[in-house]
Amino acid sequence: MARRAGSIGSETARDIRAAALRLFARHGYAAVSMRQIAAAVGIRAGALYNHFPTKQDILRELMVGHMEALIGAWERESFRFVDPVAALEGFVRFHIRYHLDKADAVFLAYMELRSLEPDNFRAVDRLRQYYEGCLRKILARGSADGAFTVADVPVGAMAIIAMLTGLNCWFRAGGRLGVDAIAEIYVRMALGSVGARLAAPA
Amino acid sequence: MARRAGSIGSETARDIRAAALRLFARHGYAAVSMRQIAAAVGIRAGALYNHFPTKQDILRELMVGHMEALIGAWERESFRFVDPVAALEGFVRFHIRYHLDKADAVFLAYMELRSLEPDNFRAVDRLRQYYEGCLRKILARGSADGAFTVADVPVGAMAIIAMLTGLNCWFRAGGRLGVDAIAEIYVRMALGSVGARLAAPA
Amino acid sequence: MARRAGSIGSETARDIRAAALRLFARHGYAAVSMRQIAAAVGIRAGALYNHFPTKQDILRELMVGHMEALIGAWERESFRFVDPVAALEGFVRFHIRYHLDKADAVFLAYMELRSLEPDNFRAVDRLRQYYEGCLRKILARGSADGAFTVADVPVGAMAIIAMLTGLNCWFRAGGRLGVDAIAEIYVRMALGSVGARLAAPA
Amino acid sequence: MARRAGSIGSETARDIRAAALRLFARHGYAAVSMRQIAAAVGIRAGALYNHFPTKQDILRELMVGHMEALIGAWERESFRFVDPVAALEGFVRFHIRYHLDKADAVFLAYMELRSLEPDNFRAVDRLRQYYEGCLRKILARGSADGAFTVADVPVGAMAIIAMLTGLNCWFRAGGRLGVDAIAEIYVRMALGSVGARLAAPA
DNA sequence: AATGAATGAGGGTTCATTCAT
DNA sequence: TATGAATGAACCCTCATTCAT
Numbered sequence: 117m118a119r120r121a122g123s124i125g126s127e128t129a130r131d132i133r134a135a136a137l138r139l140f141a142r143h144g145y146a147a148v149s150m151r152q153i154a155a156a157v158g159i160r161a162g163a164l165y166n167h168f169p170t171k172q173d174i175l176r177e178l179m180v181g182h183m184e185a186l187i188g189a190w191e192r193e194s195f196r197f198v199d200p201v202a203a204l205e206g207f208v209r210f211h212i213r214y215h216l217d218k219a220d221a222v223f224l225a226y227m228e229l230r231s232l233e234p235d236n237f238r239a240v241d242r243l244r245q246y247y248e249g250c251l252r253k254i255l256a257r258g259s260a261d262g263a264f265t266v267a268d269v270p271v272g273a274m275a276i277i278a279m280l281t282g283l284n285c286w287f288r289a290g291g292r293l294g295v296d297a298i299a300e301i302y303v304r305m306a307l308g309s310v311g312a313r314l315a316a317p318a
Numbered sequence: 319m320a321r322r323a324g325s326i327g328s329e330t331a332r333d334i335r336a337a338a339l340r341l342f343a344r345h346g347y348a349a350v351s352m353r354q355i356a357a358a359v360g361i362r363a364g365a366l367y368n369h370f371p372t373k374q375d376i377l378r379e380l381m382v383g384h385m386e387a388l389i390g391a392w393e394r395e396s397f398r399f400v401d402p403v404a405a406l407e408g409f410v411r412f413h414i415r416y417h418l419d420k421a422d423a424v425f426l427a428y429m430e431l432r433s434l435e436p437d438n439f440r441a442v443d444r445l446r447q448y449y450e451g452c453l454r455k456i457l458a459r460g461s462a463d464g465a466f467t468v469a470d471v472p473v474g475a476m477a478i479i480a481m482l483t484g485l486n487c488w489f490r491a492g493g494r495l496g497v498d499a500i501a502e503i504y505v506r507m508a509l510g511s512v513g514a515r516l517a518a519p520a
Numbered sequence: 521m522a523r524r525a526g527s528i529g530s531e532t533a534r535d536i537r538a539a540a541l542r543l544f545a546r547h548g549y550a551a552v553s554m555r556q557i558a559a560a561v562g563i564r565a566g567a568l569y570n571h572f573p574t575k576q577d578i579l580r581e582l583m584v585g586h587m588e589a590l591i592g593a594w595e596r597e598s599f600r601f602v603d604p605v606a607a608l609e610g611f612v613r614f615h616i617r618y619h620l621d622k623a624d625a626v627f628l629a630y631m632e633l634r635s636l637e638p639d640n641f642r643a644v645d646r647l648r649q650y651y652e653g654c655l656r657k658i659l660a661r662g663s664a665d666g667a668f669t670v671a672d673v674p675v676g677a678m679a680i681i682a683m684l685t686g687l688n689c690w691f692r693a694g695g696r697l698g699v700d701a702i703a704e705i706y707v708r709m710a711l712g713s714v715g716a717r718l719a720a721p722a
Numbered sequence: 723m724a725r726r727a728g729s730i731g732s733e734t735a736r737d738i739r740a741a742a743l744r745l746f747a748r749h750g751y752a753a754v755s756m757r758q759i760a761a762a763v764g765i766r767a768g769a770l771y772n773h774f775p776t777k778q779d780i781l782r783e784l785m786v787g788h789m790e791a792l793i794g795a796w797e798r799e800s801f802r803f804v805d806p807v808a809a810l811e812g813f814v815r816f817h818i819r820y821h822l823d824k825a826d827a828v829f830l831a832y833m834e835l836r837s838l839e840p841d842n843f844r845a846v847d848r849l850r851q852y853y854e855g856c857l858r859k860i861l862a863r864g865s866a867d868g869a870f871t872v873a874d875v876p877v878g879a880m881a882i883i884a885m886l887t888g889l890n891c892w893f894r895a896g897g898r899l900g901v902d903a904i905a906e907i908y909v910r911m912a913l914g915s916v917g918a919r920l921a922a923p924a
Numbered sequence: 925a926a927t928g929a930a931t932g933a934g935g936g937t938t939c940a941t942t943c944a945t
Numbered sequence: 946t947a948t949g950a951a952t953g954a955a956c957c958c959t960c961a962t963t964c965a966t
Contacts, residue, residue, distance in 0.1 A: 118942035118951055125950065143432065147348035150936060162938075163951050171936065226487075227429065230345065265510075267503045271495065274488055275481045275507050282480020285428075293473065301469045305477050305511035308467075330925080352961060364963080365926045373961065522930055522963035529929065547836065550752035554957060566959075567930050575957065630891075631833065634749065669914075671907045675899065678892055679885045679911050686884020689832075697877065705873045709881050709915035712871075734946080756940060768942080769947045777940065 129167040131157045133181075136174045141220035145175055145231040175228060176236040182221040183243035189214060190250055200258030201312050207251055208306045211280045212299045219284050226281060248273055255310065265311030276306050331369040333359045335383075338376045343422035347377055347433040377430060378438040384423040385445035391416060392452055402460030403514050409453055410508045413482045414501045421486050428483060450475055457512065467513030478508050533571040535561045537585075540578045545624035549579055549635040579632060580640040586625035587647035593618060594654055604662030605716050611655055612710045615684045616703045623688050630685060652677055659714065669715030680710050735773040737763045739787075742780045747826035751781055751837040781834060782842040788827040789849035795820060796856055806864030807918050813857055814912045817886045818905045825890050832887060854879055861916065871917030882912050 135156035139148040150171055154161040168174045193210055197203035215222045225244070232240060251273040258264035266272045280302060287298065307313050337358035341350045352373055356363040370376045395412055399405035417424045427446070434442060453475040460466035468474045482504060489500065509515050539560035543552040554575055558565040572578045597614055601607035619626045629648070636644060655677040662668035670676045684706060691702065711717050741762035745754040756777055760767040774780045799816055803809035821828045831850070838846060857879040864870035872878045886908060893904065913919050 118944075121944060123944085123950060128950075144346060144348055146346055147433070149934075151934085159950090160952055161936080162953075165937070166950055231349070267506060268495065268499075271500060271503050272507065274484060275504060278484020278487070279477045279481035279511075282476060282484065285480070286476055293470065297470075298473060301473050302477060304467075304469060305474065308513055309481075309507035309511040311510055351959075353959085361925090362927055363961080364928075367962070368925050522965075524930065525965060527929060527965085532929075548750060548752055550750055551837070553955075555955085563929090564931055565957085566932080569958070570929055635753070669910075671910060672899065672903075675904060675907050676911065678888060679908060682888020682891070683881045683885035683915075686880060686888065689884070690880055697874065701874075702877060705877050706881060708871075708873060709878065712917055713885075713911035713915040715914055755938075757938085765946090766948055767940080768949070771941070772946055 125167065128157065128159065128163075132164060132167055132174065133178060137178050137220045137224065140175065140178070140228065141223045145171075145228045172233055172236065175224075175231060176239070178221065179225055179228065179232065179236070179240045180243065182218065182225050183240060183247065185218075185221075186214060187243060187247050187250075190247070194250065197254075200254055200261065200263045201307065201314075203254045204258065204264075204306060204310070204312070205303050205314065207254060208276075208280060208303045209299050211277075212283060212302055213295065215281060215284055216287060216289075216295055219287075222281065222284050226284075248277060251277060258310065258312065263312055272310060276309065279306065279309075330359065330361070330365075334366060334369055334376065335380060339380050339422050339426065342377065342380070342430060343425045347373075347430045374435055374438065377426075377433060378435075378441070380423065381427050381430065381434065381438075381442045382445065384420065384427050385442060385449065387420075387423075388416060389445060389449050389452075392449070396452065399456075402456055402463065402465045403509065403516075405456045406460065406466075406508060406512070406514070407505050407516065409456060410478075410482060410505045411501050413479070414485060414504060415497065417483060417486055418489060418491075418497055424483065424486055428486075450479060453479060460512065460514065465514055474512060478511065481508065481511075529571065532561065532563065532567075536568060536571055536578065537582060541582050541624045541628065544579065544582070544632065545627045549575075549628075549632045576637055576640065579628075579635060580637075580643070582625065583629050583632065583636065583640075583644045584647065586622065586629050587644060587651065589622075589625075590618060591647060591651055591654075594651070598654065601658075604658055604665065604667045605711065605719060607658045608662065608668075608710060608714070608716070609707050609718065611658060612680075612684060612707045613703050615681070616687060616706055617699065619685060619688055620691060620693075620699055623691075626685065626688055630688075652681060655681060662714065662716065667716055676714060680713060683710065683713075734763065734765070734769075738770060738773055738780065739784060743784050743826050743830065746781065746784070746834065747829045751777075751834045778839055778842065781830075781837060782839075782845070784827065785831055785834065785838065785842075785846045786849065788824065788831050789846060789853065791824075791827075792820060793849060793853050793856075796853070800856065803860075806860055806867065806869045807913065807921060809860045810864065810870075810912060810916070810918070811909050811920065813860060814882075814886060814909045815905050817883070818889060818908055819901065821887060821890055822893060822895075822901055828887065828890055832890075854883060857883060864916065864918070869918055878916060882915065885912065885915075 132153060136148070136153050139152055139156060149161075150164055151161045153174070154164050157164075164174075168177070190207075190210060193206060194203070197206045225240070229237060229240065229244075252269050255264060255266050255269045255272050255276075259266045259269060283298070283302070289295075293301075304314060334355060338350070338355050341354055341358060352366055353363045355376070356366055359366075366376075370379070392409075392412060395408060396405070399408045427442070431439060431442065431446075454471050457466060457468050457471045457474050457478075461468045461471060485500070485504070491497075495503075506516060536557060540552070540557050543556055543560060553565075554568055555565045557578070558568050561568075568578075572581070594611075594614060597610060598607070601610045629644070633641060633644065633648075656673050659668060659670050659673045659676050659680075663670045663673060687702065687706070693699075697705075708718060738759060742754070742759050745758055745762060756767045756770055759780070760770055763770075770780075774783070796813075796816060799812060800809070803812045831846070835843060835846065835850075858875050861870060861872050861875045861878050861882075865872045865875060889904070889908070895901075899907075910920060
């Protein structure tokens with residue numbers, strides 16, 4: 117009936133985020149109830165509202181948080197790549213690694229855009245476009261210096277991102293191929309799709 | 319209070335399918351109520367049950383119907399392609415054209431697998447795998463005769479299908495590029511991704 | 521689980537109105553739950569929504585309906601009174617009789633104005649002002665022809681209406697005095713309060 | 723997280739009383755939450771329970787406190803009136819002045835009797851009857867010495883009190899008439915209602 | 925084949941209250 | 946004395962579904 121000994125708000129909030137992420141990714145935002153989230157955390161539904169004002173706010177926080185983390189992570193990596201071919205290779209490996217690592221968040225970010233209320237949608241969409249812009253910049257640079265043959269940079273970027281992200285739909289850890297092997301395959305396919313190929317290791 | 323003048327059962331069922339498809343695709347299965355579907359058709363919720371035993375049955379029928387139609391359509395086309403390169407090109411053009419044509423059904427088929435009850439999921443999944451098998455066969459043939467350089471046929475097939483299907487997420491008729499122009503771009507990218515390229519038109 | 525044999529919508533709606541009126545009047549709008557109303561009618565809470573879109577709509581309908589009925593009833597009576605003294609006497613008797621007859625609706629109309637959402641409040645308030653206007657007209661006429669001594673017609677009308685309506689707070693049928701006896705007392709007090717008195721019966 | 727700098731228990735309790743009074747009067751007891759009260763005071767809901775054991779206790783304290791203060795104030799005035807006409811005039815002026823001064827408490831005392839639990843109701847009701855008895859005594863005295871013509875003293879007392887208290891429903895400071903002007907009107911009406919009139923000022 | 929009235933479960937959210945801190 | 950995290954009950958309302966009509 118009251119605070120349980122040892123309960124700490126920030127930890128509960130973290131647990132709620134984690135439980136909601138997992139459940140939303142598996143069953144979809146609309147199909148998950150606040151009671152289910154609470155049960156996964158080990159509290160009652162009402163207590164969720166000490167940490168998040170509404171269910172929609174949980175979703176927003178998860179999606180915005182994911183996109184910001186994704187962009188931040190890429191920006192910490194991208195500075196290393198000058199050569200467009202290396203940059204595309206780096207982007208593919210980064211994207212696959214990150215997306216398999218945070219499979220639930222990625223899945224959510226692609227599947228539940230429609231569950232966001234207009235304002236939240238705009239915020240997330242802006243971030244998503246920014247991330248896609250990172251790939252477009254690489255393609256544009258490679259296109260300009262002749263490394264890539266890209267008929268259309270925006271279309272090419274969407275095609276490659278879709279190809280990579282599709283991984284999340286079927287990849288399961290412990291399957292026939294490991295992450296590295298799969299990343300290798302995708303690097304070759306992505307480079308091939310823009311008319312380039314991996315530089316032979318020196 | 320009874321049958322509406324001029325109503326014919328099969329027409330109502332068709333209207334229900336169409337309305338449900340549209341609504342499920344836009345808002346998600348879980349987020350659409352039987353009342354919404356009924357309202358879109360112009361009847362009351364109770365009348366839906368004269369045509370479909372449950373909401374889940376509407377979903378199943380839509381998804382199975384879509385996959386069967388998709389496979390049927392491809393099989394009517396595929397016999398024409400002997401050469402793997404031509405076959406891949408044909409597959410890409412077919413998939414894009416079909417998917418943009420039936421955008422809602424495609425979207426549903428990819429998004430709502432998780433909303434299917436186990437039996438229905440298995441039925442739809444079997445069909446989906448069959449369709450993916452069609453592309454795998456092309457890649458395998460091209461790989462065998464040296465036309466393609468594919469590190470892993472199943473992975474390659476998934477990558478290409480994801481790339482193509484991703485189109486549905488962002489393509490809007492009337493945009494900067496038409497369907498044919500986009501298909502052209504994707505043909506080149508898909509071929510490139512497996513180390514091939516369009517044969518110069520004779 | 522479905523419609524019960526013999527259930528008729530209009531009858532259920534009437535029962536809901538009656539039950540809600542009784543409960544709102546006794547416990548207050550905010551303190552009455554939809555489940556309580558449903559239980560009083562003998563149905564489940566969800567079924568209420570086949571008849572009224574929201575709880576607020578029940579309240580609005582009760583209050584608007586009451587005010588319209590009240591005004592309608594007075595207008596069917598008032599034409600009979602030419603003489604202001606007789607009109608005031610008629611008004612007092614009418615108001616008391618009507619208010620004791622429909623004690624719950626009257627109580628609601630005076631107590632739950634604050635529970636109405638803005639639009640609904642305006643609608644009810646307009647009707648209430650119209651009714652008060654009926655008494656103001658009587659006072660004004662009597663004031664003009666010297667029958668009454670009224671320092672301020674609007675204030676006088678409010679004072680008399682409050683006096684009469686206050687009856688509802690304490691009058692209980694079967695008490696020491698019957699309705700007619702009480703009406704007689706109030707007629708004298710109301711007339712006295714505007715400096716008039718009952719004409720001696722001829 | 724603990725006592726706020728400079729906070730003094732009795733001040734907080736007073737603030738709570740004031741905030742609850744205001745909110746209860748405006749929205750009704752049932753429609754006001756402990757969180758709203760706490761927010762109005764600038765503390766959290768839990769802290770209210772350091773000052774009042776339950777929400778009901780706040781209401782009881784407000785209502786009992788108001789009735790006791792009202793009775794105390796009248797008793798400090800009433801001794802001055804020997805003559806019944808002057809006493810009734812004094813009562814009217816006192817009641818109006820006091821009620822407009824403490825409009826929220828008065829409103830609460832008349833509106834929320836039904837929100838009191840049985841024991842608390844009895845306590846408040848006893849006080850209310852005592853206060854009404856003060857007016858009854860005046861009417862009885864005036865009736866006995868021929869100053870008033872009252873058909874029924876208890877009914878007359880209720881009628882006059884309702885008339886006066888009704889003021890609270892519509893009077894707004896700053897309106898067309900000031901408190902004194904209105905009190906003047908009500909004095910005349912109240913005296914008239916019992917067949918008396920203001921003595922001409924000597 | 926359609927309606928309209930019902931159910932029982934459950935939705936998101938708020939409530940008064942408790943209690944470790 | 947105040948906070949913030951929790952409870953369990955209840956809130957209004959919507960759900961898929963049923964069935965008399």
